[in-house]
Amino acid sequence: xxxxxxxxxxxxxxxxxxxxxxxxxxxxxxxxxxxxxxxxxxxxxxxxxxxxxxxxxxxxxxxxxxxxxxxxxxxxxxxxxxxxxxxxxxxxxxxxxxxxxxxxxxxxxxxxxxxxxxxxxxxxxxxxxxxxxxxxxxxxxxxxxxxxxxxxxxxxxxxxxxxxxxxxxxxxxxxxxxxxxxxxxxxxxxxxxxxxxxxxxxxxxxxxxxxxxxxxxxxxxxxxxxxxxxxxxxxxxxxxxxxxxxxxxxxxxxxxxxxxxxxxxxxxxxxxxxxxxxxxxxxxxxxxxxxxxxxxxxxxxxxxxxxxxxxxx
Amino acid sequence: xxxxxxxxxxxxxxxxxxxxxxxxxxxxxxxxxxxxxxxxxxxxxxxxxxxxxxxxxxxxxxxxxxxxxxxxxxxxxxxxxxxxxxxxxxxxxxxxxxxxxxxxxxxxxxxxxxxxxxxxxxxxxxxxxxxxxxxxxxxxxxxxxxxxxxxxxxxxxxxxxxxxxxxxxxxxxxxxxxxxxxxxxxxxxxxxxxxxxxxxxxxxxxxxxxxxxxxxxxxxxxxxxxxxxxxxxxxxxxxxxxxxxxxxxxxxxxxxxxxxxxxxxxxxxxxxxxxxxxxxxxxxxxxxxxxxxxxxxxxxxxxxxxxxxxxxxxxxxxxxxxxxxxxxxxxxxxxxxxxxxxxxxxxxxxxxxxxxxxxxxxxxxxxxxxxxxxxxxxxxxxxxxxxxxxxxxxxxxxxxxxxxxxxxxxx
Numbered sequence: 001x002x003x004x005x006x007x008x009x010x011x012x013x014x015x016x017x018x019x020x021x022x023x024x025x026x027x028x029x030x031x032x033x034x035x036x037x038x039x040x041x042x043x044x045x046x047x048x049x050x051x052x053x054x055x056x057x058x059x060x061x062x063x064x065x066x067x068x069x070x071x072x073x074x075x076x077x078x079x080x081x082x083x084x085x086x087x088x089x090x091x092x093x094x095x096x097x098x099x100x101x102x103x104x105x106x107x108x109x110x111x112x113x114x115x116x117x118x119x120x121x122x123x124x125x126x127x128x129x130x131x132x133x134x135x136x137x138x139x140x141x142x143x144x145x146x147x148x149x150x151x152x153x154x155x156x157x158x159x160x161x162x163x164x165x166x167x168x169x170x171x172x173x174x175x176x177x178x179x180x181x182x183x184x185x186x187x188x189x190x191x192x193x194x195x196x197x198x199x200x201x202x203x204x205x206x207x208x209x210x211x212x213x214x215x216x217x218x219x220x221x222x223x224x225x226x227x228x229x230x231x232x233x234x235x236x237x238x239x240x241x242x243x244x245x246x247x248x249x250x251x252x253x254x255x256x257x258x259x260x261x262x263x264x265x266x267x268x269x270x271x272x273x274x275x276x277x278x279x280x281x282x283x284x285x286x287x288x289x290x291x292x293x294x295x296x297x298x299x300x301x302x303x304x305x306x307x308x309x310x311x312x313x
Numbered sequence: 314x315x316x317x318x319x320x321x322x323x324x325x326x327x328x329x330x331x332x333x334x335x336x337x338x339x340x341x342x343x344x345x346x347x348x349x350x351x352x353x354x355x356x357x358x359x360x361x362x363x364x365x366x367x368x369x370x371x372x373x374x375x376x377x378x379x380x381x382x383x384x385x386x387x388x389x390x391x392x393x394x395x396x397x398x399x400x401x402x403x404x405x406x407x408x409x410x411x412x413x414x415x416x417x418x419x420x421x422x423x424x425x426x427x428x429x430x431x432x433x434x435x436x437x438x439x440x441x442x443x444x445x446x447x448x449x450x451x452x453x454x455x456x457x458x459x460x461x462x463x464x465x466x467x468x469x470x471x472x473x474x475x476x477x478x479x480x481x482x483x484x485x486x487x488x489x490x491x492x493x494x495x496x497x498x499x500x501x502x503x504x505x506x507x508x509x510x511x512x513x514x515x516x517x518x519x520x521x522x523x524x525x526x527x528x529x530x531x532x533x534x535x536x537x538x539x540x541x542x543x544x545x546x547x548x549x550x551x552x553x554x555x556x557x558x559x560x561x562x563x564x565x566x567x568x569x570x571x572x573x574x575x576x577x578x579x580x581x582x583x584x585x586x587x588x589x590x591x592x593x594x595x596x597x598x599x600x601x602x603x604x605x606x607x608x609x610x611x612x613x614x615x616x617x618x619x620x621x622x623x624x625x626x627x628x629x630x631x632x633x634x635x636x637x638x639x640x641x642x643x644x645x646x647x648x649x650x651x652x653x654x655x656x657x658x659x660x661x662x663x664x665x666x667x668x669x670x671x672x673x674x675x676x677x678x679x680x681x682x683x684x685x686x687x688x689x690x691x692x693x694x695x696x697x698x699x700x701x702x703x704x705x706x707x708x709x710x711x712x713x714x715x716x717x718x719x720x721x722x723x724x
Contacts, residue, residue: 068521076373080380114369
């Protein structure tokens with residue numbers, strides 16, 4: 001049944017007085033996590049914007065119990081918490097890591113890889129704003145090619161590290177991509193993840209008005225454009241089978257995609273890009289889709305293949 | 314009661330089992346490995362009802378231990394040397410969170426060059442972190458301290474994590490008889506887990522978000538206050554343990570003939586036994602000498618050390634560690650009390666045994682006798698950095714350091 005945001009109770013999913021910037025995608029994301037999981041979850045948050053968004057203790061602007069933890073250890077702390085709950089007979093508690101792209105793709109990658117390999121029963125959500133925004137927009141492993149940051153003044157020269165693919169390679173039982181532009185899709189994926197046993201990974205693209213240099217009113221629109229241009233394909237990988245999610249399905253067809261320039265032009269961080277740079281990004285998109293296509297076909301043998309098997313009998 | 318002849322590492326595992334830990338997270342490092350191996354075996358064979366998380370690093374080991382403890386489960390980890398250094402960030406985070414956990418530190422040298430033998434630089438490196446830090450002399454004490462650590466750290470007056478140190482190989486891999494009390498007796502003595510808060514969906518607790526500078530300052534004050542309180546708790550638990558299980562060690566320090574002796578050795582860890590042996594021989598020969606063995610490095614035994622310094626003619630500190638550019642740790646700590654003293658004793662700080670270099674009872678005998686004779690001859694002096702080159706190596710080392718005469722050759 002499709003999720004309708006208006007059906008959720010009018011309650012404080014985030015608390016007033018939190019310290020998020022205007023147009024912050026993280027408060028949106030956390031709101032959707034709360035909508036999806038209700039009161040059965042605790043968050044583990046490593047260093048990042050969300051450590052600050054909580055505001056000043058002893059109060060907190062995020063409506064979740066939270067274990068804040070050092071930058072590199074979010075997944076490990078969550079594994080420990082889950083083990084603790086299990087040993088105390090509390091299997092009902094969802095332990096959710098809410099980490100940024102730095103805490104996931106860079107400094108926290110080892111701990112996450114360990115937790116995934118062990119199959120620890122947690123949900124790991126990477127809220128990816130594509131740079132170290134909390135410390136002032138420094139490039140991370142998840143910053144895309146060409147993006148200006150305060151440590152890449154002429155634009156990053158390398159492509160974004162593809163963490164969802166890395167997690168698929170871990171044979172995690174559930175891996176998905178999402179954005180704050182499609183909350184229904186994100187909420188559905190969180191709920192799906194919660195129903196799966198083992199290590200679950202959701203990579204949430206979270207456009208940051210401050211770091212990406214766009215109008216704070218446009219956060220959801222930019223997130224949707226990332227999907228519509230094909231740059232951020234939404235997909236789901238569950239028990240070995242990959243499916244492109246409904247909001248992305250039509251963009252398999254290159255013709256239907258919104259031109260990449262529309263997405264780039266709205267963001268100050270791409271202001272300096274030349275035509276060649278745009279081409280580099282477009283080629284990246286093609287490669288990304290080729291990979292997805294391969295994975296999807298490999299996990300769902302085509303009708304032709306089924307046909308061949310039939311004929312050989 | 315059962316006497317088992319086991320290694321120090323096995324004693325650790327048996328103590329963790331006796332404390333009924335619920336979650337263990339650890340990463341292998343020599344010489345800690347057999348602790349992890351034994352606990353893995355115990356959990357897999359169903360002897361211990363605990364979940365073992367085989368993490369991918371020590372940083373994650375302590376983070377997972379902290380996570381489990383934050384959820385309300387009694388949890389345990391163990392490490393050594395580089396592993397301890399790697400987890401150092403989480404060491405601070407755990408004490409700051411005021412979450413009681415227990416960690417064994419099998420003391421070992423820090424590289425480079427690689428060296429897996431005993432050295433105290435790794436454990437003392439945690440000095441400022443807000444953990445209670447203890448160190449054992451023998452396998453029996455390893456068991457007793459580890460078991461007590463759960464009660465001390467979970468005491469509401471303390472609520473701080475605790476390290477139990479045991480010397481790499483000397484204790485960790487050497488078998489000795491260890492008396493393990495009946496489980497029922499332990500269960501009656503060790504209460505259910507207590508902790509200041511738990512993070513559950515219902516608790517609404519948020520640990521560790523931003524604090525105002527003033528709140529932060531007061532939280533630091535509270536850790537110090539808990540440390541001061543811990544001194545009483547440690548003594549209390551040591552003596553009640555003595556009453557119930559028949560072994561009491563004397564609290565923060567163990568005093569071996571140190572009550573009225575003119576000369577005293579201050580030392581920590583497994584080689585204290587060798588020092589005691591030397592002292593017995595010296596006492597037979599008429600020298601008035603004792604040993605104060607430091608059992609707890611944090612909280613530091615201020616009162617005990619002040620008393621020792623003010624009543625001694627000479628104090629010989631023997632450190633298996635050095636703060637480069639500074640001095641040995643035990644001596645440095647003890648001498649922070651100097652302004653409170655009216656009479657200052659002669660002091661020598663010996664640096665010895667780094668990287669597992671063996672120092673035998675004869676050498677303690679020689680070092681101590683020489684120190685006493687020098688004090689008798691010259692009166693009070695201060696010699697903070699006396700590098701002891703062990704007997705077996707003297708000929709080898711002598712010519713190899715041109716222009717730098719090691720102190721022990723200065724005549």
